[in-house]
Amino acid sequence: MDEEIHRRIEDLIRQEQQLREIGAEDTDQAGARAADLARLEEQLDQCWDLLRQRRAKRKAGDDPDEARPRPVEEVEGYRQ
Numbered sequence: 001m002d003e004e005i006h007r008r009i010e011d012l013i014r015q016e017q018q019l020r021e022i023g024a025e026d027t028d029q030a031g032a033r034a035a036d037l038a039r040l041e042e043q044l045d046q047c048w049d050l051l052r053q054r055r056a057k058r059k060a061g062d063d064p065d066e067a068r069p070r071p072v073e074e075v076e077g078y079r080q
Helices: 002-025 030-059 072-076
Strands: none
Touching (some): 002 030, 030 072
């Protein structure tokens, strides 16, 4: 499961990089691109949060498969 999450993170990062490269070339779609980037960043944050949950459960001796993705609002509300 962790490997699947890592692959998803890598895919999201690739998508983010592609959008940023396109953004440097095309300013006509800046608003739509900004919204797409925001969604990608939220998904990345959710994936990283899920990995942290899984690691914490594993370290505590619990089943990491009990970890569940949290809503964007919850993940984005964390203080860094």
